[in-house]
Amino acid sequence: MVIKKKSIFFVISILICSIVTSCYYKKKEQINKPNIVFILVDDLGWSDLGFMGNPVYDTPNLDLLSKESVVFTNAYATAANCAPSRASILTGLNTPKHGIYTVGSSKRGKDINRKLIPIKNTTILKENFTTLGEALQENGYINATVGKWHLSENPITQGFNVNIGGTTAGHPKSYFSPYKNKALKDGPKGEYLTDRITTEAINFIVKNKKKPFFLYLPYYTVHTPLQGKEELVKKYDIKVNEDSRFSAKYGAMVESMDANIGRILTSLKELNLEKNTLVIFTSDNGGLAAVSSQFPLKAGKGSYYEGGIRVPFLVKWPAKIKQPKITETPVSGLDIFPTVMDAVNVHKDYSLDGVSLFPFLTKNKVVKERALFWHFPIYLQGINKVKDQARDPLFRTRPGSVIRKGKWKLHEYFEDGAIELYNLELDIQEKNDVSKKHPEKVKELYNLLKVWRTNTNAPVPKELNKNYIE
Structure with missing residues (x-):
C-alpha cells in the first residue's frame, strides 16, 4: 500500500512538473514573440x-x-x-x-x-x-x-x-x-x-x-x-x-x-x-x-x-x-x-x-530574382491630362497586365495588343520604350506573363463594348 502511495505521488509530481515546465516554455515563447x-x-x-x-x-x-x-x-x-x-x-x-x-x-x-x-x-x-x-x-x-x-x-x-x-x-x-x-x-x-x-x-x-x-x-x-x-x-x-x-x-x-x-x-x-x-x-x-x-x-x-x-x-x-x-x-x-x-x-x-x-x-x-506581376482588367478614369502622364488623356489605366523581372518591365494592353518594354536600370522614368530593340526580352517576359495568368486564372476582357465610339 505504501509502495502504491509512493507511486501515485511520483506520477502526480511528474505531471505537475510537466505542466509547470510546459507553461514556462509557453510563456517564454509568448514573451519572445x-x-x-x-x-x-x-x-x-x-x-x-x-x-x-x-x-x-x-x-x-x-x-x-x-x-x-x-x-x-x-x-x-x-x-x-x-x-x-x-x-x-x-x-x-x-x-x-x-x-x-x-x-x-x-x-x-x-x-x-x-x-x-x-x-x-x-x-x-x-x-x-x-x-x-x-x-x-x-x-x-x-x-x-x-x-x-x-x-x-x-x-x-x-x-x-x-x-x-x-x-x-x-x-x-x-x-x-x-x-x-x-x-x-x-x-x-x-x-x-x-x-x-x-x-x-x-x-x-x-x-x-x-x-x-x-x-x-x-x-x-x-x-x-x-x-x-x-x-x-x-x-x-x-x-x-x-x-x-x-x-x-x-x-x-x-x-x-x-x-x-x-x-x-x-x-x-x-x-x-x-x-x-x-x-x-x-x-x-x-x-x-x-x-x-x-x-x-x-x-x-x-x-x-x-x-x-x-x-x-x-x-x-x-x-x-x-x-x-x-x-x-x-x-x-x-x-x-x-x-x-x-x-x-x-x-x-x-x-x-x-x-x-x-x-x-x-x-x-x-532574395532570389523573381518576376513581379500586376493584373488590371478594368478601366480607371483620368484626373489631370498633364499630370496623369497616361497613354491617353481619358484614362489613368486601361485593361492590361504588367511584369517586372530584374531591370526589365513589360506592359501589355488588352484593347490594342500593344506592348511596352522599359529598362528601369537606365530609364526609371519609363520614357523610352525599347520593345523593338529587344524582341527576345519581350518574348521572354510576355511568355512568363501569359503562363502566370493561366496559373492564376486571371480573367482577360475580350467582349467588345457596342457603345464604344472610336
Missing part, C-alpha cells in the same frame, strides 16, 4: 518623404526611422489603388485570386470611350480568405486595426479583436471632428483625425504591452479630401511658393502623419517595447500625381507606370535586424504576410504569392 506594428499610409507616394529625396515636405521622424531600418528603394504596391492593394497585402494573394481590382465599379470613365467590357469587380473581401490578422490570432496575438479598413463592413470578423475607425469607407468625410464615422466616436470639435487615430493606437499598445500584439495602423491620411492643420498649411504655402509640383495642404498632411508616427515610435521606446517590435512602414499605392509630383517616376496613383505602384517601404526590428541598410532588391506588398509569419516562427502553408524577406532582413541572404 515580437510585437508587430504595421503602418500603412493611404496614397503616400515614393517621392513624398525626406529620406526618399523630397525637397519640400518635412518628415524628420521617418527620416530618422529610415536610418534605423532596412529601406527598400524598389518596393512595390500590389495594385495602383487602395482596395485591391489592401486585399492583397492582408491575404498575401495577388488580385486575380480575390477579384478586387479597383474601388467600386470597374466601368470607370465614359462608356463610349471603353473599347472592352471590363471584368466585373468584387468590392468586399470574402471571409473564406485567411487574413494576416487571422493567422496571427491563431498564434496567440491580440490584434487591432485602427484607421481605414475599406474591405468589408467589420474587420472583427476577419481577424481583429479591436476595430477603431474601420468601415467600408475609402476616405474620411472630414479630417476634423465631427468625423461622421460610425466606427469612431467624435472627439472635441476641430480634433484632427490623424492625431486621434494615433492616440487610439497608443492606447491599444499601452493596454496590451504585456502580451504579443499586432497593431495594423492604416491611416486615412494622406488620401483626399486635402485637409491639413491651418498653421501647417500656412507654412507650406510659403515653402511650395506656387510650385505646381507640390501642394501646401498635402504637405501639411504629410508632416502631421510624420509627427504622429513619431508619437508611435516614442511610445514603443517609453514602454521598453522598441527592441522586440517589428515595425513595417509602407503605402498602399503610389501618390496621386495630380496632387504631388512623383518625379522622377512616371505618373501616379491609378497608373501601372512606376509612379503608381512604387512605394516607400522600410522595416525595423532591433532584436533581429542588426544592420540598417538601403537595398535595391525588388519587393512587393505580397511579401508582408509571409515575412511576418516567418518572424513569428509560424511555417504553415498558406499558399501565399509573396516570399518571406526574413532571411534577407536578419541574415542578409539574397
